[in-house]
Amino acid sequence: MNAAASRVLTRSTEDYLKAIYSLGGDAELPVQTAAIADTLGVAAPSVSGMLRRLAEAGFLEHIPYRGVRLTDDGRRAALRMVRRHRVLECYLTSELGYDWDSVHDEAERLEHAVSDDLIDRMAHVLGNPPYDPHGAPIPTPGGEVEELKHVPLADLEVGQWAELRMVSDKDPERLRFLKSVGLDVGTRFQVVARQPFNGPVTICVAGGQPQPLGNELARSLGCAAREPEGAA
Amino acid sequence: MNAAASRVLTRSTEDYLKAIYSLGGDAELPVQTAAIADTLGVAAPSVSGMLRRLAEAGFLEHIPYRGVRLTDDGRRAALRMVRRHRVLECYLTSELGYDWDSVHDEAERLEHAVSDDLIDRMAHVLGNPPYDPHGAPIPTPGGEVEELKHVPLADLEVGQWAELRMVSDKDPERLRFLKSVGLDVGTRFQVVARQPFNGPVTICVAGGQPQPLGNELARSLGCAAREPEGAA
């Protein structure tokens, strides 16, 4: 009945909605024009124009000079794209031999072209996996997502054991580096040192050499505390 | 070095090149504007405009008021799309449970979004099949296609045994009908009757009831003569 439901989304609108969703925002801090422009690599005035159209179509509320917040329709549309992207990443990795560092770009293009039916078939073939290869949760067809409460690796205490649970899929370099030092989703490790002043965190993957990780990288890694290796 | 090689193709140009390729044409009878417009479902003036751009980009030669012929670059680009489409049809059918009547639309959208790498991976997983589910030959990555010399079912003699080799993938209705009467790519049958004045052709699939087929349908089915059932 609403405008949003009847509107057929273009590639561009899909990208905007996904970007706005991923930037989060709440009643206090709506998502700002500049952040969207930066994420999508377009100029700010282009964003202004698109926000007007998306607001008219009912996908978001726009408070001029302050920012935007997705409506329920907008969130639904965004989560549909997130589901597509993550199912595609799973499928391409499991069935077609892609690495976790090369899968993002392919999924980014395909997510605009696949049907919901195809996505569901892919998910079905894989046994409806709950997470993508980077540990990100896959929304259900109905638009539900698990809220994950991970601790940034940078915030773990020295001596603590933990497991890597989630990594951003955006930067292939970073992903290749992580693989090269033995870090994957599910890898257990112990924090063995932490320098102050946002210095590096040093960890030890079970049975490996100490490995220092820069603070910026360490802040981008979502972890969960775990029992020490070998314990019950 | 040429314009064509440096140009990044848009969705639309890909569709035009594919349509022009599929319409064939030769030195005598170049592909005409109206035929392209009809195939793509756009107005003739839209085609005129696009032909000018494609000719400038080096994909085709345009003789005003007569028609167009693809250049080598144009043919290469078109065959790349044909390969994509047919590999996708194979993959979706073999690995994701699509039927031969539902696979066309999905492939039509995906062919613009997949990378060459993904297509080659799909083909590899399937063991590089030579034909798609409708019997159409799959071009190589280098742009070679097998030329098939099929006989329209409508042209077979009464009494003759033959095998269905190729069907158009465009019309789902037609494909569902063929399945329903037991006709698939590879099915052997015998022509048992033929009415004059473009009347129906009646065939018998091994061990089945006589089945009349309308002339228009029978003309669209590519067949190959075969030894009688049971013979060496």
Next chain:
DNA sequence: CTTCATATTTAGGGCCACCTAATTATTGGT
């Protein structure tokens, strides 16, 4: 409370790909 840096929006333009209406070229019949 004014002022200045920063963020955002408006103004004005371009390209792509489509449309309809009007014009022009080609061709087959007389």
Next chain:
DNA sequence: ACCAATAATTAGGTGGCCCTAAATATGAAG
């Protein structure tokens, strides 16, 4: 050889989405 029917092109316009430059709103600091 001409004329009507048909096919193709040009003319002129639209919407989507992008851009730069200019104008305007916000908010923090003096």
